[in-house]
Amino acid sequence: MTRLSDNMEKQAKLLSTKLLHNHRQVEVILNRSVLAWKVTEKSGKRSSGVTEGAHSHTVQVFEIVAVHKTEDDDTQTRKHQEKTKQHSQLNTYAFTVSYVRRTRQHRWRCSDVTFHCASRELCEQWIQVTNEQLLLLTNRPKSLLVYINPYGGKRRGKHIYEQKVAPMFRRAGISADVIVTERANHARDHLKTEANLDKYDGVVCVGGDGMFSEILHGLVSRTQMDHGVDQNQPDAELVPCSLRIGIIPAGSTDCICFATVGTNDPVTSALHIIVGDSQPIDVCSVHHDDIFLRYSVSLLGYGFYGDVLTDSERNRWLGPARYDLSGVKTFLSHNYYEGAVSFLPAADDSVGSPRDKLQCRSGCRICQHKSPSKASLTSEEEEEEEKSEGSSGWKVIHGKFIAINAANMSCACPRSPKGLSPSAHLADGTTDLILVRKCSRLDFFKHLLRHTNKDDQFDHSFVEVHRVRKFHFQPRHREPLSLEDLSEPLKKKTAFRPMCSAQTTCSYNTAHSSSWSCDGEILHHSAIQVSVQCQLIRLFARGIEEQQQQQQQQCVFEDPNTLWTPEPSTEMDRIFSY
Numbered sequence: 001m002t003r004l005s006d007n008m009e010k011q012a013k014l015l016s017t018k019l020l021h022n023h024r025q026v027e028v029i030l031n032r033s034v035l036a037w038k039v040t041e042k043s044g045k046r047s048s049g050v051t052e053g054a055h056s057h058t059v060q061v062f063e064i065v066a067v068h069k070t071e072d073d074d075t076q077t078r079k080h081q082e083k084t085k086q087h088s089q090l091n092t093y094a095f096t097v098s099y100v101r102r103t104r105q106h107r108w109r110c111s112d113v114t115f116h117c118a119s120r121e122l123c124e125q126w127i128q129v130t131n132e133q134l135l136l137l138t139n140r141p142k143s144l145l146v147y148i149n150p151y152g153g154k155r156r157g158k159h160i161y162e163q164k165v166a167p168m169f170r171r172a173g174i175s176a177d178v179i180v181t182e183r184a185n186h187a188r189d190h191l192k193t194e195a196n197l198d199k200y201d202g203v204v205c206v207g208g209d210g211m212f213s214e215i216l217h218g219l220v221s222r223t224q225m226d227h228g229v230d231q232n233q234p235d236a237e238l239v240p241c242s243l244r245i246g247i248i249p250a251g252s253t254d255c256i257c258f259a260t261v262g263t264n265d266p267v268t269s270a271l272h273i274i275v276g277d278s279q280p281i282d283v284c285s286v287h288h289d290d291i292f293l294r295y296s297v298s299l300l301g302y303g304f305y306g307d308v309l310t311d312s313e314r315n316r317w318l319g320p321a322r323y324d325l326s327g328v329k330t331f332l333s334h335n336y337y338e339g340a341v342s343f344l345p346a347a348d349d350s351v352g353s354p355r356d357k358l359q360c361r362s363g364c365r366i367c368q369h370k371s372p373s374k375a376s377l378t379s380e381e382e383e384e385e386e387k388s389e390g391s392s393g394w395k396v397i398h399g400k401f402i403a404i405n406a407a408n409m410s411c412a413c414p415r416s417p418k419g420l421s422p423s424a425h426l427a428d429g430t431t432d433l434i435l436v437r438k439c440s441r442l443d444f445f446k447h448l449l450r451h452t453n454k455d456d457q458f459d460h461s462f463v464e465v466h467r468v469r470k471f472h473f474q475p476r477h478r479e480p481l482s483l484e485d486l487s488e489p490l491k492k493k494t495a496f497r498p499m500c501s502a503q504t505t506c507s508y509n510t511a512h513s514s515s516w517s518c519d520g521e522i523l524h525h526s527a528i529q530v531s532v533q534c535q536l537i538r539l540f541a542r543g544i545e546e547q548q549q550q551q552q553q554q555c556v557f558e559d560p561n562t563l564w565t566p567e568p569s570t571e572m573d574r575i576f577s578y
């Protein structure tokens, strides 16, 4: 929508009435975009300092959670009615608007504002017209399927959902079918085979990153099965999921929520679901030969991060502290691993570079430019893509690596506020491949330290980073062959295979290989092929808002002249306004 038409729409008032709010007369306006009110009489209380025209309050219609008649047994309302009656001898009828209010550090809260009307008709008119506007917002979910992991994090998932989330869903008129999981992979299997997904507008996951991964695998697999796509084919073009996923953080690691919302807060996440936000997310498919292993949305890490995860799994009894302990142990052991990484760089300039310092934020232009299916690429982009898919587009790097990381998003978390790759994008069809070569312990420490501060972690001679669409890794020492591998005929050669088979030094030695950590799960193969599936899923989120964006959305700002330009008042207004 252009700015001009936006402005014009802003001018068209649906309702404009003088009502009472906090015992003072306010002018309240509703148009297609905003609900706004401003005090039109001087405050009786001098200390409040709010005078006519001082400031208006504005709420975006798409951030209104609900509007309802204020119940008579509401203590506040009763008090107000008594007071009003004393003053004006008028009966009061009230309605309350619940809306999104931004607080510190990307947190949202649900605030209420109550307006008192002179008549029941006026009150009902306000509720009806506001609700009509909310019904026009077709992106809002009406029916959700909710999975709760009762054992995630501090085992508070059920409590968090029942106390903080369910009441808000009810208020917003959203119905929810709730399944409390009884075992690991319960949610994944239910989604994959049993769930009647036609009934729902979205799936909600109450838990941590492990639980989210279950939902991701269940939903993506189900979508591919329904469309007859074979996930075992590394080159298969996967079908994007139609249902959005909401994450209510209730785990010990909630990195995906943090990286897409900017905070780990159940109320904020519930509000993003209610207002029907939509954030596309790239998903990496990980294969070993022609066998599908897993999907990843955040971090694939070999070497350092793989070893930390493997070690931490042995100490699960320690709770979240196990990651610190394993981190220190792995750092001190200072292992490196030999192998070859081959990758297909993102040829298209529009995706930027991992070191361009452009952060992926709400409404990111780079991600908006991309689309989930190849069908919607421009012909130039298609040509570019085809050229880069040719054998010449692939690059190969042999070496000794302390860590090989593929960051599909920034991987920001409370401990590393900018993340492993601060400029990685959520939905541009690429992943940032970070290669940390063998170096001294002190150098590696300096690199790790930069994950926690503002310095450029790639500004080291032993670190390189590439924005890629696909990559393969082959450890120098071959993995032990599984029985499946032995029984199968020679597999189709991948772009990387000829180089590997040309190596004369390959030997059978498992002691020198690490494991891949795939979004916190250990993979059982070191040799993998990874392909980024552009915008395969969508979350109920909008990406992290810049401070400036947050301010623009804030509900209080100085006298917006355009909004308050006088319009001839309607007959209704004249009759019912205070």
Ligand SMILES: Nc1ncnc2c1ncn2[C@@H]1O[C@H](COP(=O)(O)OP(=O)(O)OP(=O)(O)O)[C@@H](O)[C@H]1O
Residues within 6 Å of the ligand: 148, 149, 150, 151, 152, 153, 154, 180, 181, 182, 183, 184, 185, 186, 206, 207, 208, 209, 210, 211, 212, 214, 250, 251, 252, 253, 254, 520
């Ligand atoms: N009812 C259940 N019983 C046991 N495990 C479950 C159950 N429901 C889900 N899980 C598994 O629990 C694992 C961890 O869950 P979740 O991610 O919610 O919590 P977390 O505390 O963040 O996890 P982690 O221990 O990996 O940090 C998930 O991998 C999920 O498959």
